[in-house]
Amino acid sequence: MIPAAPLVALLVTLGFTVPAPASAATATAAATSCYGGAVTVHYGDVLDFGPYWTTSRCNDINMRVVGGDAEYVVACVKFAKTGVCNRWTRVGRTWTTVATDVLDGTKFTVPNGVDLEGSSATIQIAF
Known part of the structure; x- marks a missing residue:
């Protein structure tokens, strides 16, 4: 053998x-899952994270805090088509859905203008 x-x-x-x-x-x-395609960004680097375009990996847009001393951030998704935030959501250290049932190829940004609960945060966005 x-x-x-x-x-x-x-x-x-x-x-x-x-x-x-x-x-x-x-x-x-x-x-290659939804979370496997996540992008990592640092809170405070830019006014808005993105633009990004949704993919077939995810049906939703998800976020989580992965670093820094902030326990959570408050985030929304601003879709290019409307130019307004969908809703403000508290995002902590576990994956949190910030927009649901989003069509593939949808352009969006994540505004970075809300104070942190702490002084720094590294965030992952999966879409």
Whole structure:
């Protein structure tokens, strides 16, 4: 019997594809999921984060605080089509939906004008 590693190497050399182990497939799926495509921004760097265009990865626009000393920020989504914020939402250290059922390809920004609950924050936005 040929050990697994040399057999896989032989099959790849011959042009066969070898499926990834389940754990690797799960990690790959997570990387291409809604949150896997998140952008990281620093609160205070610009007036508005974006513009961004929604993708097929997510049905919603989600945010979370991932760094800094702020426990939360208050955020809204400003859609280019209307130019106004949808609603102000408190966003903490877990993923929070800030806009729901958004069509793919929708242009939006996230205003950065509300005081932090703390002095700094690094935020992720998934869309």
